[in-house]
Amino acid sequence: MSLTIKRLSYGIGAEVQGVDLRRPLAQEAIDQIRKAWVENCIMLIRDQDITPQQHIDFSSRFGALDDHAALFKYRHPEFAQIFIVTTRPNADGTPSSTRETGVNWHSDLSYTTRPATGSLLYCVEIPEIGGDTRFTNMFLAYETLSEGMKKLIAPLQAVHSYAWAIHDTTSTRDPAVMKALIDVNPPVTQPMVRRHPETGRLALYVSEGITTHIAGMTREESQGILQYLFAHSVRPEFTYRHHWRPGDMIMWDNRSTMHQALRDRVPGTHRHMHRTTVLGEPSGALYDAAA
Numbered sequence: 001m002s003l004t005i006k007r008l009s010y011g012i013g014a015e016v017q018g019v020d021l022r023r024p025l026a027q028e029a030i031d032q033i034r035k036a037w038v039e040n041c042i043m044l045i046r047d048q049d050i051t052p053q054q055h056i057d058f059s060s061r062f063g064a065l066d067d068h069a070a071l072f073k074y075r076h077p078e079f080a081q082i083f084i085v086t087t088r089p090n091a092d093g094t095p096s097s098t099r100e101t102g103v104n105w106h107s108d109l110s111y112t113t114r115p116a117t118g119s120l121l122y123c124v125e126i127p128e129i130g131g132d133t134r135f136t137n138m139f140l141a142y143e144t145l146s147e148g149m150k151k152l153i154a155p156l157q158a159v160h161s162y163a164w165a166i167h168d169t170t171s172t173r174d175p176a177v178m179k180a181l182i183d184v185n186p187p188v189t190q191p192m193v194r195r196h197p198e199t200g201r202l203a204l205y206v207s208e209g210i211t212t213h214i215a216g217m218t219r220e221e222s223q224g225i226l227q228y229l230f231a232h233s234v235r236p237e238f239t240y241r242h243h244w245r246p247g248d249m250i251m252w253d254n255r256s257t258m259h260q261a262l263r264d265r266v267p268g269t270h271r272h273m274h275r276t277t278v279l280g281e282p283s284g285a286l287y288d289a290a291a
Contacts (some may be wrong), residue, residue: 003029005036009240012137012257014040019247021048021058030061035284036120038198042135042240042252045267049247050122052079052274059276062153062251066109066116066277070184074098075276085121085273087265100272102261104209105234107135107254108128108277110284111160111210117280120251126244127269134234134241135252141233142193143202150193153225157189159205159287174181190284192229196255197281203256204233215287244271254280281283 004017014036019025025033038045051057056079068079074097076082087099108116121133142150162185192214195207208230213222242250252259260282265271 003032007030007040008042010042011140011238011239011240012040012135013042013044015044015046017046019045019048021045021050021053023128024057025061032137034062034260037251038196038253038256041137041257042244045249045251046245047247048122050249052076052082055120055274055276056081056121059251059278061289062120063117063280066279068277070112074101081276083275083277085261085275087270088272089124096106100263102209102259103263104207105134105258105260106209106231107138107258109254109280110190110207111162111185111188112266112285113282113286115190115280115283116254116277118251118253118278120226120249120276120278122274123244123246123248123272124274125270126246126270127265127271129265130262130264131244131271132241132262132264132267133244133250134239134262136193136234136235136249136258137240137256138205138258139201139256140238141229141235142202142204145232146236153192153229156192157284158192158226159187159212159215160190160210160214160284161187162210162288163187175243187212187287188216188284189287194255194283201256204229206233207258208228209260214225241278 002018006015008015012232016033017062065081067210068075068083074083076084085098085101088096108119127157163182190205192206194203213219
């Protein structure tokens, strides 16, 4: 199979052309896609018409998949490996619990001790206007820091919290469900600078959507450093904004990227996505506030 790889932007991303995900790909093609994915941080595959099982089959070529037990409320009813992100109302007419998912910059599952290697998001439905996603390159975010800042943050650990991720939308969610989700996702610490296990490159590893403060510091003491890093990491030259079309799939490397779902839909229109999650390497530790 002949594949064509084209870059999407200066800072991040590539598109692979010549792929039909309805059919199993040769290992040579998978190796080519993985290489381009790791090098470019995100990979776009357009014009696909696939079932949930075909989505799972392709995703599993890149590693073991999460069954989303920690996000049990949002799993596909028939396919545990599919996490549904949708603005469609529930069957009983109540608002979707995932309609605000990912509205702040974040890296998937950084609030666990086994953050995701990759996420593969497939577009089922998108409004005529809006529903975009932004991505940023955290290799570049780290590499463009001053040597003084690199030295400062090199030994530091940051606290990542699922409770922080949902703090601005909990008023519209079922408190009992939120408590259950937080109980299985207690805060963890992660290195502020993370070495990519496949490339060896260093990446900044903090996000406004998940990171609460620097371990060993108060939130007030942490704020100046973190606010600078949050703003620096999403400089326009590091980013790519994707305008979705039905049939698009984007796979991103959570070890080197962040992403953000924009609140830019016309009211009454809907965005419906299926996501698989490739399990990652152990990283971080449960947070001991007393220590």
